[in-house]
Amino acid sequence: MACTSAATLDDLKQLEITCYVPSHLPQGFQLKKVEITYEEPSGEGGQTNRPLPHYSLEYSNGWSGTFSVESAREGIGDRNIMEEEDTEETEIQSPFGPMYLIYRPKGKDGRKKEIKANWVSDAKMNEELAKGADSHPVLGRYHGFSATGITLKEFAKIIESLHPVGSETAGKSAVSAASATAAPEQPSALKIHPKVFNMIDCWVSDSESPVVTEINLDAVEKNGNQFNHDDVSQDGEWLRFSLPDTSGFMRYRVLESKGNHYKVEYQDNGGGTLTTASVIEFDVVKRDVRRGGKPLSVRVLRVTSYTQK
Structure with a gap:
């Protein structure tokens, strides 16, 4: 060649x-x-x-x-x-x-x-x-x-x-x-693994959310075992993660976006008849941390608002 x-x-x-x-x-x-x-x-x-x-x-x-x-x-x-x-x-x-x-x-x-x-x-x-x-x-x-x-x-x-x-x-x-x-997929241009929003929600048996309010998105993208992309797919306006060996899912859709600020609806189903839903607003920003004693700039999701539906 x-x-x-x-x-x-x-x-x-x-x-x-x-x-x-x-x-x-x-x-x-x-x-x-x-x-x-x-x-x-x-x-x-x-x-x-x-x-x-x-x-x-x-x-x-x-x-x-x-x-x-x-x-x-x-x-x-x-x-x-x-x-x-x-x-x-x-x-x-x-x-x-x-x-x-x-x-x-x-x-x-x-x-x-x-x-x-x-x-x-x-x-x-x-x-x-x-x-x-x-x-x-x-x-x-x-x-x-x-x-x-x-x-x-x-x-x-x-x-x-x-x-x-x-x-x-x-x-x-x-x-x-x-x-x-x-063109129809432009509102869902945000590409964050749906499992991230599961970390923000509390368990069904608990009551206090949000649990996690800041998440390292750079780590999420690199940790393919914890955040497996193979079972993530676009389902209309929803980005969906299908839970292995069950009919359950985690999914979200973008309701609003402006600059680095987003508002999404997140739904979670463990495989049964119950589907929980919440509306989460967040910013995607850079912040400095230290890892192994050395400075590191990472991209994070920072929750600014949470409402359970």
């Missing part, structure tokens, strides 16, 4: 190859990364002397949910391979024809830790391969699609919406469609 560079969707429109983007994304997903990689041509089989481009895309909801696209020209292997035993395969329809998937954990329902689609070829690739076994594709590409933290149904909807970048789908360009998808 000659070089790899950060890019934009507009840059993809300038490439000779066909680059595919989705016009549908799950709520909260936004484009995080676009890359263009150039492969040095070998000159064999009548190849062009110009560098041969490849592209990749990554979308994310800021937590465990991702959707990614990668491309390849030659030397591809089987993408439908997972080392884990708890895997299952299926087939869905796509703009490229039948698409074969492997995913884990097993079962058609629920969010999947990982979904991988096998390589699919675009029209230009099919045309170039039809010239003979010795042909080397120049403009044709294979495309691979992967996801984490979403359901099979959501994955199928994304795949169904794929189209060449720059083309119009349902009256919207790829850029405007992606923006329209992300």
